Every structure is written in structure tokens, then in C-alpha cells.
Amino acid sequence: MAVSRSDIVKELEPGLNAVFGKEYSRYENEHAVLFDTESSSRAFEEEVLFPGFEGARVKAEGSPVTYVETSEGWVARYNHETVALAFAITEEAVEDNLYEPLANRLSKALARAMAHTKQVKAANVYNNGFSSSYTGGDGVALFSTAHPTKAGVNQSNKPSTDADLSETSLETALIDIAGYKDDREIPIAVQARSLHIPRQLVFVAERILKSPYRVGTADNDVNAMYNMNALPQGFMINHRFTDSDAWFIRTDVPNGMKHFERVSMATGMEGDFETGNMRYKARERYSFGWSDWRAVYGSQGA
Numbered sequence: 001m002a003v004s005r006s007d008i009v010k011e012l013e014p015g016l017n018a019v020f021g022k023e024y025s026r027y028e029n030e031h032a033v034l035f036d037t038e039s040s041s042r043a044f045e046e047e048v049l050f051p052g053f054e055g056a057r058v059k060a061e062g063s064p065v066t067y068v069e070t071s072e073g074w075v076a077r078y079n080h081e082t083v084a085l086a087f088a089i090t091e092e093a094v095e096d097n098l099y100e101p102l103a104n105r106l107s108k109a110l111a112r113a114m115a116h117t118k119q120v121k122a123a124n125v126y127n128n129g130f131s132s133s134y135t136g137g138d139g140v141a142l143f144s145t146a147h148p149t150k151a152g153v154n155q156s157n158k159p160s161t162d163a164d165l166s167e168t169s170l171e172t173a174l175i176d177i178a179g180y181k182d183d184r185e186i187p188i189a190v191q192a193r194s195l196h197i198p199r200q201l202v203f204v205a206e207r208i209l210k211s212p213y214r215v216g217t218a219d220n221d222v223n224a225m226y227n228m229n230a231l232p233q234g235f236m237i238n239h240r241f242t243d244s245d246a247w248f249i250r251t252d253v254p255n256g257m258k259h260f261e262r263v264s265m266a267t268g269m270e271g272d273f274e275t276g277n278m279r280y281k282a283r284e285r286y287s288f289g290w291s292d293w294r295a296v297y298g299s300q301g302a
Contacts, residue, residue: 002088002277026112027239031122034196034238034250035259035288044080045260047291049073049137051150051183073150073183076137076291080262081121084283085113091276107267107280114265114282122259123240125288126196126248130158130300136290143298150183157293162300165197165204165247167215167225173249173297174230180253180294188253190294194233196248198241205235245301256295260287 051073057066087106094103128134129142138148145156156176163169173192180190197205207215209231214221225231231249250257262285269280290296 002090002093002275026115027119028115030119030236030238030240031259031288033194033233033236034122034126035257037259037261040078040080040260040262040287042262045078045258045287047076047078047255047258049075049183049292052186054151054184055186070150074137074139076258076289078258078260078287078289080260080285080287082283082285083114083117083121084281085110085117086279086281088272088277088279091278094278103269103278103280110267110280110282114284118284118286119240122288123238123242125257125290126238126246126296126298127240127242129248129296129298130246136293138293142290142293142296143300144293147293149181149185151185153185155181157297159299162302164245164302165201165208165299167208167223169299170195170208170225173299174225177249177251177297180251188294191252192231192249192297193252194250195231195235196238196241196250197235198244198246199237199239200244201247202235202237209235243300247299247301249297251295251297253292253295256292257290258288262286 049072051070053068053070059065087110089103089106125142132141135141140146140148143158145158145160146154147156149155157180159169159172159176163172177190177192180188182188195205195209208223209225211223212226214223263283265282265284267280267282269278271278
């Protein structure tokens with residue numbers, strides 16, 4: 001199907017004041033703060049867990065040292081998707097349009113649609129992060145109380161009982177993050193970096209993180225998170241988060257939330273000799289996912 005004159009009737013006649021709906025301000029690149037971006041030159045990417053060793057043991061005098069073994073763990077796989085969209089315009093629609101060139105306008109709309117799709121796919125990693133239908137390399141959801149480890153002890157990156165965003169729940173999350181351990185149950189130094197929220201929680205987050213004193217109390221206690229700069233990058237809104245009370249924290253754990261760019265967006269156009277139609281296409285390849293769940297913490301809200 002091609003955009004023809006019957007689709008742009010008003011643009012074929014003089015006297016039209018404006019064509020609206022073609023350009024709005026956009027929420028650009030909100031995925032960039034949710035993932036670390038890397039380039040890829042392969043059909044897919046894999047990252048494997050290597051858990052290291054458990055704690056050392058006491059060696060008695062004259063006794064042999066204890067030898068231990070280790071091996072690779074589970075694998076996170078990133079399968080790149082091809083995302084594309086196209087449109088066509090008839091020769092007559094191009095010739096008879098009296099206003100802004102139709103191809104220019106539709107090309108902007110095409111770019112906007114491609115960008116929106118990318119943002120949705122990125123946000124959906126978090127939106128689906130509590131669902132057992134969307135599992136990672138360790139076989140459980142991104143946010144889980146039962147991440148399996150080589151030590152045989154399950155670990156968690158969500159509260160045991162999901163809670164709405166509040167001073168208390170955020171402090172509990174930060175304490176939980178400080179208690180993260182590796183796959184051998186050895187404590188690791190993890191720092192929370194930023195809070196990520198839907199638009200519905202912006203005022204709650206502003207009160208909690210920007211006030212030097214505790215919110216909603218008559219006490220004159222200091223706001224510990226504010227004074228300690230517990231979330232140095234503050235909070236950020238994502239307009240594609242679908243749960244109005246879910247909230248997430250990113251940490252400084254490396255090789256966690258990943259965005260692989262296989263082929264950056266490219267556009268092309270060509271004319272069809274027989275019909276005279278002009279065809280326009282946009283295409284890119286990428287993937288979103290996670291390797292180490294310790295890079296994030298999340299709550300669905302109460």
C-alpha cells in the first residue's frame with residue numbers, strides 16, 4: 001500500500017492553514033540510563049558466569065594445602081532483533097501536494113516510530129522483570145528472591161514483600177543492595193547509583209531524595225539518604241514503564257544490564273519504475289537484556 005492522493009485530500013487544495021500531529025517534543029533515549037550500550041559484530045552475544053572460589057581454609061602444620069575447583073556457570077544470551085518500518089508514496093501524491101513535501105513529513109514520522117519502538121523494548125525488560133515468563137540465564141525472572149548460586153544459597157534483588165516507594169522502603173532497598181554477595185557467598189562492594197521510576201512517582205521521589213529533613217514527620221531528623229548522597233545520580237523518569245507503582249535501582253555492578261547494537265539505524269529510499277511510487281525504509285538491529293542481576297534492584301509496589 002502507498003500513500004495516495006485520497007489519503008491527503010486537504011493538502012491538494014489551497015487554503016489549508018496547518019498540518020498538525022506530525023511533530024511533538026519527544027522523550028529521547030530514555031533507555032540510555034537503564035542499560036550499558038556495547039557494539040556487536042555477531043548474530044548474537046553470550047556472556048558466561050565464572051564464580052571464582054569459595055573462602056580459604058585453615059591449613060594445619062605439616063598438612064597439604066586444600067585444592068578447590070571451579071567451573072563456568074550459566075550463560076546469558078542476547079539475540080539481536082531486526083526492527084524495520086517502511087512507507088511508500090504515489091507519484092501523483094508527491095506532485096499534487098501543495099504544502100510541506102510529503103516525504104519530509106513522513107520521514108520524520110518514520111524516525112519517531114523507530115525511536116519509540118526501541119524505547120518500548122528497553123523499558124519492557126524492566127516491565128516484565130517480575131514475570132516468570134521472562135527469565136534470564138539463571139532460569140528466574142530479573143527481579144527475584146530466588147536467584148540460584150554456585151554456593152547453593154538463593155539470593156535476592158527485590159524485597160521479600162513488595163512495597164510502594166517510600167523513605168522506609170528505599171532505605172531497606174539500599175541496605176539489601178549493600179548486602180549483595182557473589183556466587184560463592186562472598187560479600188561484594190556494591191553501590192546504588194540511581195532510582196528509576198514511572199511518571200506517577202515523580203513527586204514522591206522528589207520529596208524523598210531532595211529534602212534535607214525527613215518527609216511526613218514532625219521530628220527534626222535529618223534525611224539520611226540526602227545527607228549520605230546514597231543515590232548520587234538521583235532519580236530518572238521513564239515514560240514507557242507500565243506499572244504506576246513499580247520502582248527500580250541501578251547499581252555499579254558491571255556486566256549487568258546490556259544493550260547490544262548490532263546495526264545502527266539506517267534509512268534508504270528508492271523509486272519503483274513501473275508505478276512511480278517512492279519507497280522509504282528504516283532498519284536497525286539490537287538487543288536488550290541482562291547478565292548479572294546484581295546490577296539492579298526492583299519492587300512492584302504494594
